[in-house]
Amino acid sequence: NAGVTQTPKFRVLKTGQSMTLLCAQDMNHEYMYWYRQDPGMGLRLIHYSVGEGTTAKGEVPDGYNVSRLKKQNFLLGLESAAPSQTSVYFCASSYATGNTEAFFGQGTRLTVV
Amino acid sequence: AQSVTQLGSHVSVSEGALVLLRCNYSSSVPPYLFWYVQYPNQGLQLLLKYTSAATLVKGINGFEAEFKKSETSFHLTKPSAHMSDAAEYFCAVSGVQAGTALIFGKGTTLSVSS
Numbered sequence: 396n397a398g399v400t401q402t403p404k405f406r407v408l409k410t411g412q413s414m415t416l417l418c419a420q421d422m423n424h425e426y427m428y429w430y431r432q433d434p435g436m437g438l439r440l441i442h443y444s445v446g447e448g449t450t451a452k453g454e455v456p457d458g459y460n461v462s463r464l465k466k467q468n469f470l471l472g473l474e475s476a477a478p479s480q481t482s483v484y485f486c487a488s489s490y491a492t493g494n495t496e497a498f499f500g501q502g503t504r505l506t507v508v
Numbered sequence: 509a510q511s512v513t514q515l516g517s518h519v520s521v522s523e524g525a526l527v528l529l530r531c532n533y534s535s536s537v538p539p540y541l542f543w544y545v546q547y548p549n550q551g552l553q554l555l556l557k558y559t560s561a562a563t564l565v566k567g568i569n570g571f572e573a574e575f576k577k578s579e580t581s582f583h584l585t586k587p588s589a590h591m592s593d594a595a596e597y598f599c600a601v602s603g604v605q606a607g608t609a610l611i612f613g614k615g616t617t618l619s620v621s622s
Binding site for chain 1: 514517540542549550551552553554557559598602603605607608609610611612613614615
């Protein structure tokens with residue numbers, strides 16, 4: 396099993412450009428999450444989804460949009476990239492909330508210049 | 509809203525010494541609590557989780573954590589540190605209600621010296 400796969404692994408964007416990060420999971424999980432990791436800030440939740448067709452805002456949603464058209468995929472979009480969005484982005488999925496384990500992708504390192 | 513606070517952004521120990529990483533949670537109802545580990549340039553993986561079945565939880569690689577409701581704490585310990593334990597450790601909390609997300613603390617970097 397591949398688990399959680401993030402595409403791409405690295406990307407450099409110019410300010411104002413747009414891009415979409417793709418997260419795919421093959422575990423039939425209901426919940427999917429997008430986090431950003433910055434030094435000293437831990438992982439901060441951007442958006443999450445509790446099922447196909449649903450999304451919800453996390454702690455730091457501004458500047459990002461998401462879509463969950465298919466259960467196995469969770470897309471994170473940056474419409475107009477800013478240098479403040481330079482970060483490592485992690486996708487995760489879990490069967491449910493509560494006491495179930497979340498499985499993480501390997502991360503996407505995004506630099507906005 | 510639920511949250512966790514990790515005390516100490518950086519902990520240094522010698523090989524063979526006790527490891528203690530601190531985590532306190534904020535929740536009106538005892539939540540589900542987790543410890544995850546992140547090795548350099550990798551994603552996170554689960555070390556252990558508290559699910560109310562037992563207050564002392566054993567995880568992988570010799571780590572354990574004790575849930576103390578009176579102190580709202582879930583500290584991570586390991587009796588004897590190994591060089592391979594050097595990593596970043598995250599405490600996380602999830603609510604008991606459906607639809608709640610997994611929220612992480614800011615992390616503690618563990619350094620192990622020989």
